[in-house]
Amino acid sequence: MKIVLTGFMATGKTSTGKVLAQKLNLDFYDTDALIEERAGRSIPEIFSKEGEPSFRALEKEVIAEVADKDNVVIATGGGAVMDLENRARLKKNGILIALMASSEEVKKRIERSSPCRPLLSGKDKERAIKELLKERLPVYRQSDICIDTTGKSSEEVAQEIIKELSQRRALTVNRKRK
Ligand code: S3P
Numbered sequence: 001m002k003i004v005l006t007g008f009m010a011t012g013k014t015s016t017g018k019v020l021a022q023k024l025n026l027d028f029y030d031t032d033a034l035i036e037e038r039a040g041r042s043i044p045e046i047f048s049k050e051g052e053p054s055f056r057a058l059e060k061e062v063i064a065e066v067a068d069k070d071n072v073v074i075a076t077g078g079g080a081v082m083d084l085e086n087r088a089r090l091k092k093n094g095i096l097i098a099l100m101a102s103s104e105e106v107k108k109r110i111e112r113s114s115p116c117r118p119l120l121s122g123k124d125k126e127r128a129i130k131e132l133l134k135e136r137l138p139v140y141r142q143s144d145i146c147i148d149t150t151g152k153s154s155e156e157v158a159q160e161i162i163k164e165l166s167q168r169r170a171l172t173v174n175r176k177r178k
Pocket of ligand 1: 007008009010013032043076077078079080117118119
């Protein structure tokens with residue numbers, strides 16, 4: 001079983017992914033963390049020192065590796081699925097789950113959360129979020145499952161995902177494994 005979490009920045013992909021992996025007894029991978037490990041620097045540093053194309057190249061490399069794994073939950077960065085090749089790799093033998101939130105909710109969470117988002121820094125956040133979200137929503141909506149995360153904790157979102165997967169009988173394979 002391969003579960004891939006996608007969705008806009010600050011929708012809780014990493015925190016939900018960790019909870020989900022623990023509940024389902026699967027390994028957890030976070031592509032942003034793997035990119036930082038590989039580059040030996042933080043994502044804002046990669047963006048500022050090497051530029052977005054360099055970040056996207058690293059992202060592609062990491063996705064090509066983790067997408068081949070089985071019995072995993074993979075949390076991806078918000079822009080990863082915008083690349084066709086990444087999307088195809090992540091979808092192959094996997095279930096793509098998009099965590100959704102409105103632009104207002106995203107803005108609130110970004111203002112509260114610590115990691116710096118280079119795609120938004122120095123910009124009018126409200127406008128930048130709205131524009132990016134508009135461009136990305138059609139892609140996120142193509143996911144196998146879309147979950148609204150507004151007002152929900154990671155625990156609640158993970159429970160909702162498990163319920164959805166059970167209803168689709170997508171958890172049968174994993175249950176047999178245990
Ligand atoms: C990005 C989202 C970030 C990170 C990078 C680019 C994006 O991850 O990959 O800053 O293009 O939306 P989160 O979605 O975890 O914030």
